[in-house]
Amino acid sequence: MKILLLGYMGSGKSVVAKQLSKALQYSFVDLDTAIVEDQNQSIAQLFKTKGELYFRSKERLVLDSLLEGSENLVLALGGGTPCYGDLMQKLTHTPGVITIYLGAEIDTLTNRLFSQMHTRPLISHISDKEVLSDFIRKHLFERNFYYQQAHYKIKVDQKPVQEIVREIVALLF
Structure with missing residues (x-):
């Protein structure tokens, strides 16, 4: 089984995926990290x-390669x-892929991302919290059509990582 976590940047995909993989004893892959390793360049540099x-x-090539493998996997996708x-x-x-x-x-996203803006190419040009919030609102609206197609949806606001992991395990097993 391949469990793919998706969502906007700052939603906790990588942190949750890492803990979920430990709980299930599945392999963990962060797609952005896999791309960096494949290309020998940071995402920002690419x-x-x-x-x-x-x-x-x-x-897409790295993702296809990961999905073709036979091992059980928890994969944190990039926001886009x-x-x-x-x-x-x-x-x-x-078949065998759960999103x-x-x-x-x-x-929540604004508060999480404000201190990380310099490491995220999409928002590195923003310097004001209100402008960041407006950007996220517009961008999330554009991406929501895709996000809502996921097999399952979990709200992460105000929840510790372990609670989110427990919710996912309860949904799937």
């Missing part, structure tokens, strides 16, 4: 030097991963 289209094509081309439709119709959307309120 965006800057080669552009988003190049990044998305490499992201399910929002390009037919990928979300493919993920929701692939889970980690949903967070705009205030």
